[in-house]
Amino acid sequence: MNIVIIGGSFAGISCAMETRKLHPKANIYILEKQSTIGFIPSGLNLTLNEEIEDITQAYFVTESDVRRANIKLHLDSEVTAIKADEQKITYYDHVNQEHKIMAYDKLVLAMGSRQESSILHDWSHPQLVTTKELQNAANGYAKIDKAQHIAVIGGGQIGIEVTEALVNANKQVTLIEAETSLLSRYFDQDVVDSVQEAIEIVGVDILLDEKVMDISGKSLKVTTTKRTLNPDLVILGVNLSPQSHLVADLLPLNEDGTIVVNDYLETAITNIYAVGDLVQTPTFEEEQAFIALVNNAVRSGQIAAFNLFEPRVKHQQSLRLIGSRVFSQYITSVGQTEIEASQHYEVSTVNVETPYSITISDPVKLKLITDSKTGKILGAQIRSEQDILSMADTIAIAISNNLTDQELAFQDRLYYARFTSTQPIIYLAALRSFENRLRNTK
Amino acid sequence: MNIVIIGGSFAGISCAMETRKLHPKANIYILEKQSTIGFIPSGLNLTLNEEIEDITQAYFVTESDVRRANIKLHLDSEVTAIKADEQKITYYDHVNQEHKIMAYDKLVLAMGSRQESSILHDWSHPQLVTTKELQNAANGYAKIDKAQHIAVIGGGQIGIEVTEALVNANKQVTLIEAETSLLSRYFDQDVVDSVQEAIEIVGVDILLDEKVMDISGKSLKVTTTKRTLNPDLVILGVNLSPQSHLVADLLPLNEDGTIVVNDYLETAITNIYAVGDLVQTPTFEEEQAFIALVNNAVRSGQIAAFNLFEPRVKHQQSLRLIGSRVFSQYITSVGQTEIEASQHYEVSTVNVETPYSITISDPVKLKLITDSKTGKILGAQIRSEQDILSMADTIAIAISNNLTDQELAFQDRLYYARFTSTQPIIYLAALRSFENRLRNTK
Numbered sequence: 001m002n003i004v005i006i007g008g009s010f011a012g013i014s015c016a017m018e019t020r021k022l023h024p025k026a027n028i029y030i031l032e033k034q035s036t037i038g039f040i041p042s043g044l045n046l047t048l049n050e051e052i053e054d055i056t057q058a059y060f061v062t063e064s065d066v067r068r069a070n071i072k073l074h075l076d077s078e079v080t081a082i083k084a085d086e087q088k089i090t091y092y093d094h095v096n097q098e099h100k101i102m103a104y105d106k107l108v109l110a111m112g113s114r115q116e117s118s119i120l121h122d123w124s125h126p127q128l129v130t131t132k133e134l135q136n137a138a139n140g141y142a143k144i145d146k147a148q149h150i151a152v153i154g155g156g157q158i159g160i161e162v163t164e165a166l167v168n169a170n171k172q173v174t175l176i177e178a179e180t181s182l183l184s185r186y187f188d189q190d191v192v193d194s195v196q197e198a199i200e201i202v203g204v205d206i207l208l209d210e211k212v213m214d215i216s217g218k219s220l221k222v223t224t225t226k227r228t229l230n231p232d233l234v235i236l237g238v239n240l241s242p243q244s245h246l247v248a249d250l251l252p253l254n255e256d257g258t259i260v261v262n263d264y265l266e267t268a269i270t271n272i273y274a275v276g277d278l279v280q281t282p283t284f285e286e287e288q289a290f291i292a293l294v295n296n297a298v299r300s301g302q303i304a305a306f307n308l309f310e311p312r313v314k315h316q317q318s319l320r321l322i323g324s325r326v327f328s329q330y331i332t333s334v335g336q337t338e339i340e341a342s343q344h345y346e347v348s349t350v351n352v353e354t355p356y357s358i359t360i361s362d363p364v365k366l367k368l369i370t371d372s373k374t375g376k377i378l379g380a381q382i383r384s385e386q387d388i389l390s391m392a393d394t395i396a397i398a399i400s401n402n403l404t405d406q407e408l409a410f411q412d413r414l415y416y417a418r419f420t421s422t423q424p425i426i427y428l429a430a431l432r433s434f435e436n437r438l439r440n441t442k
Numbered sequence: 443m444n445i446v447i448i449g450g451s452f453a454g455i456s457c458a459m460e461t462r463k464l465h466p467k468a469n470i471y472i473l474e475k476q477s478t479i480g481f482i483p484s485g486l487n488l489t490l491n492e493e494i495e496d497i498t499q500a501y502f503v504t505e506s507d508v509r510r511a512n513i514k515l516h517l518d519s520e521v522t523a524i525k526a527d528e529q530k531i532t533y534y535d536h537v538n539q540e541h542k543i544m545a546y547d548k549l550v551l552a553m554g555s556r557q558e559s560s561i562l563h564d565w566s567h568p569q570l571v572t573t574k575e576l577q578n579a580a581n582g583y584a585k586i587d588k589a590q591h592i593a594v595i596g597g598g599q600i601g602i603e604v605t606e607a608l609v610n611a612n613k614q615v616t617l618i619e620a621e622t623s624l625l626s627r628y629f630d631q632d633v634v635d636s637v638q639e640a641i642e643i644v645g646v647d648i649l650l651d652e653k654v655m656d657i658s659g660k661s662l663k664v665t666t667t668k669r670t671l672n673p674d675l676v677i678l679g680v681n682l683s684p685q686s687h688l689v690a691d692l693l694p695l696n697e698d699g700t701i702v703v704n705d706y707l708e709t710a711i712t713n714i715y716a717v718g719d720l721v722q723t724p725t726f727e728e729e730q731a732f733i734a735l736v737n738n739a740v741r742s743g744q745i746a747a748f749n750l751f752e753p754r755v756k757h758q759q760s761l762r763l764i765g766s767r768v769f770s771q772y773i774t775s776v777g778q779t780e781i782e783a784s785q786h787y788e789v790s791t792v793n794v795e796t797p798y799s800i801t802i803s804d805p806v807k808l809k810l811i812t813d814s815k816t817g818k819i820l821g822a823q824i825r826s827e828q829d830i831l832s833m834a835d836t837i838a839i840a841i842s843n844n845l846t847d848q849e850l851a852f853q854d855r856l857y858y859a860r861f862t863s864t865q866p867i868i869y870l871a872a873l874r875s876f877e878n879r880l881r882n883t884k
Contacts, residue, residue, distance in 0.1 A: 010864060021877055060800070060864045294857040298864045302873065303852060312880075319854040332856065358502070390832045392856045393868070397839040400853060410745060411842060412761040414774065414834045415736040422452060422502045422740045426835070431744065435463055438754075 001026045003308065004089065004104040006079050006246075008032030010294050011276025012110030013061055014301030020069045022305055028071045029102065031091055033078035038062055082107070082250055084269045106271050106308045109247065109259065110301065113240040113277035113292050127220045131158045131237045147233035148172060151222055153212050154237035155182040160199070160326050162235055167202050174205040174229060176212055176222075186322050186333040191367055191381045198327035240292045242278050254280060256290045264311040265304045273308070275300040281318040284336050284378075285344050291318050319396045323389040332392040335379030335399045338369050348372035348436060352429040356386040358417060364388050368405075368429040375404035375437050377430070391426055405433035443468045445750065446531065446546040448521050448688075450474030452736050453718025454552030455503055456743030462511045464747055470513045471544065473533055475520035480504055524549070524692055526711045548713050548750045551689065551701065552743065555682040555719035555734050569662045573600045573679045589675035590614060593664055595654050596679035597624040602641070602768050604677055609644050616647040616671060618654055618664075628764050628775040633809055633823045640769035682734045684720050696722060698732045706753040707746045715750070717742040723760040726778050726820075727786050733760050761838045765831040774834040777821030777841045780811050790814035790878060794871040798828040800859060806830050810847075810871040817846035817879050819872070833868055847875035 003019055005012045008030045016028050030037070038061040066073050076094040083089070088103050115130040127147075129140050144150070150166055152159050155177030166173045175182075181189040182196055200206060207224065214223040215234060222229040242257040251267050251274075252260040259274040261267055267274050276297040280288040296318050306313040323332035341347045350368050355361045364384040370377055380395045382388050398408050408430035415422060423431075445461055447454045450472045458470050472479070480503040508515050518536040525531070530545050557572040569589075571582050586592070592608055594601050597619030608615045617624075623631040624638055642648060649666065656665040657676060664671040684699040693709050693716075694702040701716040703709055709716050718739040722730040738760050748755040765774035783789045792810050797803045806826040812819055822837045824830050840850050850872035857864060865873075 014864070018873075022880075060859075294864060295855055298857070299852055299854070313848065313852060316852045317854065321854055321856040323856045323858045334856075389856055389858055390836070393866070394832070394836045394839060396854050396856075397836060397843070397845075401839070401843040401845075403839070403843075406755065410741055410755060410758045412741070412759065412763055412838050413737055414763040414765045414776075414831055414838075415740070416765045416831055417502075422456070422736060424835070431460075438464075 002029065002102070002104050003027065003106045003108070004029045004031065004102060005108040005110055006031050006089070007110035007112055007276070008034075008037035008073070008075075009110065009112045009276065010060070010297035011112065011278075011301040012108070013037065013066065014298045015108050015110060015275055015305050016066065016071045016301075017061075017069055018302040018305035019308065020071060023308075029074060030066070030071060031074045031077040031079055031089075031102075033076065033094075035076050036063075037066065037073070037075070079246060082247065082272075084250060084272065087271065104271070107273070108301075108304055108308075109244075109267070109272065109274040109278055110276050111243040111246065111278060112297075114243050115236055115239050116241045125215070125220070127232065128215065128234045128236065131162060131235060132240075143233055144169065144171070147231070149174070149231045150233045150235060151176060151229055151231040152235045152237060153222075154239075155179070155206070155208070156185065156237060157183065157322055157324050159235075159237035160195070161324060162237060163199065163204055164326050166235075167204060172203070174207065174231065175199070176207045176210055176224060178209070178211040180209045182206070182208070183331075183333075186320065186337065187331065187381050188338045188367065191331075191333075191365075191383065194383065195326060195329060195331060198329060202327065240277065242290065244278055256280070258290050261315075263314045264307040265300060265315055266307065266311075273304045275304045279315075282315060283318050283320065284340070289318075291320055293318070293320065293322065295321060317400060319399055321392050321396055323392055325387075325389075328385055329383055330385070330387050330389055331381070331383045332389050333379070333381045334392040334396050335377070336369060337379060337381070338367075341369050341371075341378045345371040345378065346373060347378070348433060350429050350432045350436065352425055352432060354423070354425045354428065356384060356388075360386060362386050364425050366391075366425050366429045368433055370405050370433050370437075372437065372440070375406055375434060377403055377405060377408055380426075380429075382425075394426060405430045405437065409434050444471065444544070444546050445469065445548045445550070446471045446473065446544060447550040447552055448473050448531070449552035449554055449718070450476075450479035450515070450517075451552065451554045451718065452502070452739035453554065453720075453743040454550070455479065455508065456740045457550050457552060457717055457747050458508065458513045458743075459503075459511055460744040460747035461750065462513060465750075471516060472508070472513060473516045473519040473521055473531075473544075475518065475536075477518050478505075479508065479515070479517070521688060524689065524714075526692060526714065529713065546713070549715070550743075550746055550750075551686075551709070551714065551716040551720055552718050553685040553688065553720060554739075556685050557678055557681050558683045567657070567662070569674065570657065570676050570678065573604060573677060574682075585675060586611065586613070589673070591616070591673045592675045592677060593618060593671055593673040594677045594679060595664075596681075597621070597648070597650070598627065598679060599625065599764055599766055601677075601679035602637070603766060604679060605641065605646055606768050608677075609646060614645070616649065616673065617641070618649045618652055618666060620651070620653040622651045624648070624650070625773075625775075628762065628779065629773065629823050630780045630809065633773075633807075633825065636825065637768060637771060637773060640771060644769065682719065684732065686720055698722070700732050703757075705756045706749040707742060707757055708749065708753075715746045717746045721757075724757060725760050725762065726782070731760075733762055735760070735762065735764065737763060759842060761841055763834050763838055765834055767829075767831075770827055771825055772827070772829050772831055773823070773825040774831050775821070775823045776834040776837050777819070778811060779821060779823070780809075783811050783813075783820045787813045787820065788815060789820070790875060792871050792874045792878065794867055794874060796865070796867045796870065798826060798830075802828060804828050806867050808833075808867050808871045810875055812847050812875050812879075814879065814882070817848055817876060819845055819847060819850060822868075822871075824867075836868060847872045847879065851876050 077091045079091045081090040149172045151174045210224045258280045277292045281291045283289045303313045321334045353365045362385045367381045369379040519533045521533045523532040591614045593616045595618050652666045700722045719734045723733045725731045745755045763776045795807045804827045809823045811821040
C-alpha cells in the first residue's frame with residue numbers, strides 16, 4: 001500500500017503524520033522539490049527579532065521527526081507528471097539528476113501556493129524577494145543585511161510582521177498597501193488604526209490606497225498609482241496563488257486556480273486528493289474561498305488522511321482566525337469583520353474595554369460583531385499589549401456552534417483573581433450586546 | 443420602584459450592577475452587614491505573595507464604582523427580618539445603632555455562604571481563622587504574622603493557595619485533607635500528583651486521608667483521625683454553608699441549606715429571588731449542586747437581574763471551572779473528572795504533552811475525558827509552568843455545546859508561530875481521542 005504525498009509543507013506533513021497514525025503499516029512517501037521541510041512562515045521574523053537564536057530553530061517539524069514516524073522523505077524531488085490511469089507519478093531527483101517513477105495507491109496533492117504577479121517583469125531580479133522565498137532561504141537574510149531602504153508590498157499580516165522585523169534591524173521601510181487600511185481582510189479600520197499609528201511612530205512610511213503598477217529597472221524602480229520609489233530591496237508580501245499547474249490538464253480547477261474537490265477532499269479522479277492551499281475552504285455564509293492560512297492547511301491535511309479509504313470527515317469551515325504581535329500589540333480576529341457581515345446581516349457591534357487583570361492594568365479592547373435580530377455571534381477583533389490571542393479560540397467555538405450573544409454572555413467561564421476579572425471581556429461584550437438587543441426590540 | 447439586594451458580595455453586586463443597566467430609573471439598594479464590599483477571595487494571597495502592594499488593592503469593585511452606578515449602598519446594615527406579606531424588611535444599622543424598615547418591590551437574597559463545622563467547640567478561638575474571615579479582615583494578616591507553625595485544614599483550592607502564601611511568608615505549614623488526594627473535587631489524582639510534590643518539596647507536611655475530629659484547648663490542640671497537633675494557628679479552609687438562616691422559616695430550603703428556586707431564580711414567594719451561594723446550580727447529568735464558585739455567583743446575580751420583571755434567562759449550567767497558580771504551576775479543570783464521569787459513562791481518557799510554544803519549551807500537559815462510545819467531551823485538566831488557564835474557557839464552550847472529540851479536533855483555531863504550535867494541545871488531544879475511538883470501534 002503506497003500513499004504518496006506531493007509537497008512537504010504544513011498540509012503535506014500533517015497529512016503524512018496523521019496517515020501514519022491511522023495506517024501503521026502503509027508505505028508513506030513525501031516528495032518535496034526543495035531541499036528542506038518544516039520551515040515556519042515567521043521564522044525570519046523570529047530571527048530578526050532575536051526571539052530565537054538561529055533560523056535553524058524555526059521549524060515546526062524536522063526531517064528526523066518525519067523519518068522517525070517511518071515516513072519516506074524524498075527531498076529535492078520534483079514531480080513532473082501524474083499518470084492517473086496507471087496510478088504512477090514521474091519525478092525528477094535533483095541530487096542524482098535523474099527521472100524516477102513511483103506507483104501510488106493513494107495520491108495526495110499538497111504543493112501549496114506561491115507568489116505570482118502580473119506587474120513583475122523580472123521575477124529573478126536580484127533586489128526582489130518574496131516572503132515565501134524568505135521563509136525558505138537563509139540568503140534572504142543576506143539580501144536584507146545589505147539593503148538600507150526596503151519597500152514592503154502588502155499590508156497584510158505577513159507584510160506587517162516583516163516590516164516590524166526590518167525596523168528592529170534598523171532598516172528604513174516603506175509599506176505599500178492597495179486597500180485603504182492595513183490588515184483589511186481581517187480587521188475593521190477602527191480596530192486597526194492603533195496598529196497603523198504604532199507603525200508610523202517608529203518611522204515607517206505607510207502608503208495606503210496605493211497600488212503598485214510596475215517593478216522594473218536595473219536600479220529597481222517601483223511605480224505606484226501615485227509615485228515612483230527607488231528602494232534598495234523590494235519584499236513582496238502579496239498575491240498567493242495555488243501551485244496547481246502540475247494538474248491543470250488532469251483535474252478541473254476553480255477560477256482562482258484551486259483544485260475542485262468534494263466535501264471529503266477527493267478530486268475528480270478516484271484515489272487523488274488535494275489539501276492545503278490547493279483547495280478552497282468552506283467559509284462564512286456557505287461560501288467557499290481560497291484562504292491560505294496555516295490552520296487550514298494543517299486541518300485539511302489531517303482530514304484527507306481520515307478519508308483516504310472511506311469518506312469519514314468533511315472538510316471544515318474556516319473561521320479565518322489570525323493573530324499576531326506587531327509593534328508591542330497583540331491583535332487577533334475571528335469570523336467576519338463588520339464590513340463583511342453587513343453584506344448578509346443587519347449588524348450590531350459593541351466595543352468593550354477592560355483591564356487585563358487585577359494586577360496588570362493594560363487595557364484589552366474587544367469589538368464584537370453580531371446579527372442584530374437574532375444576536376448570533378458573527379465575529380470579534382481583540383487587541384491589547386498583553387497576550388490575549390487565545391481568546392480567539394474561545395470565540396471560534398461560539399461562532400461555529402451558532403451561539404447567540406445571550407448564550408455566550410451566560411456561558412460558564414473561569415474566574416481567577418490574578419488573571420481574569422469577575423467579568424472576563426468576552427462574556428462582558430456578549431452581555432452588552434444582549435442588553436442592547438433587548439433594549440432595541442422593546 | 444425599590445429593588446433591594448441583601449448582601450454585597452459577588453452575586454449581590456453583579457445583580458445590582460446589571461439591574462442598573464436594565465432599569466436605569468429603579469431605586470436599587472444593597473444592604474451589607476459588613477463595613478466593606480468587593481474584596482476578592484485571593485486578596486490575602488496576592489498580598490502575601492507581594493503581587494499587589496497593599497491589601498487595599500484587592501477589590502473587584504469599589505464603593506465608589508457602586509455609588510457611581512447610582513446604587514444606594516448601606517454598609518454595616520444587617521437585615522433581621524423579612525415581612526413578605528407587606529414586602530418590607532427590617533435591618534439593624536450598626537453605625538447608628540438603630541433598627542430601620544425598608545419597603546421593596548423586588549427583593550434579591552444574596553447573603554452568600556459562611557464556614558461552619560460541627561467539630562469546632564469554640565468559633566471565637568483567637569488562634570482560629572477561617573479563610574472567609576481572612577478575605578475580609580486585615581487582622582487575619584496580623585494573626586499570621588505572629589504564628590510560626592500553622593495548620594491549614596482543607597486541601598482544596600483555597601487551602602492550597604493559602605499554604606503557598608504562608609510558605610512565601612516563611613511559615614511552617616501542615617496541610618490536612620480528609621480525601622486521599624489534594625484538590626480531589628476538581629482533579630484526578632494522576633494530574634494532581636505533581637502539585638503535591640511541589641508542595642512537599644518546599645517543606646510543607648501534607649496529611650492526606652486524615653480527618654480533623656476536634657479543635658480545642660487554650661493552647662490549641664488539633665486532633666485528627668491519626669494524630670494530635672499543636673500549631674500556633676489554625677486556618678480553616680473547608681465547609682462552606684449557605685447563609686440562609688434569615689429565611690429558614692419563610693422559604694423552603696434544600697437539605698444542604700440552599701434556598702429552593704425555580705429555573706429563573708425566583709423563590710417560592712413572588713418578588714423574592716435568591717442568587718450566588720444561596721442557591722444550587724445546574725451541573726452535570728442534569729443534577730443540581732451547591733457549588734460555591736465566584737463565576738457561578740456573578741452569573742446568577744446577573745441572571746436574576748434579567749428575570750426581575752419577566753422570566754427571561756434560565757439559570758445556567760456550571761461546568762465547575764477552576765484555575766490556579768500554585769507553587770509555580772498553573773492548573774485548571776473544567777467539566778467532570780475521570781472518577782466522576784465514570785459513574786455515568788464508559789470513559790476514555792487521553793494524556794497529551796506538548797511544548798508551550800516554539801520559543802518556550804516548558805511542557806503543557808492535558809488530560810481529556812470523553813465518553814468512549816460517542817466521543818462526547820466530558821472534562822479536561824491542564825497544567826503547565828506557563829499560563830494556560832484560558833484554555834479552560836475554550837473547552838467549556840465545547841462541553842456545554844456537547845461537542846464530540848471529532849468535532850473539537852477539527853474545530854478552527856488560531857495558528858501563531860510564537861505561541862501556538864501547528865497542533866495546539868486542545869485540538870491534538872481531541873484528535874488522539876477520536877483516533878482511539880475509531881480504532882476501538884473497528
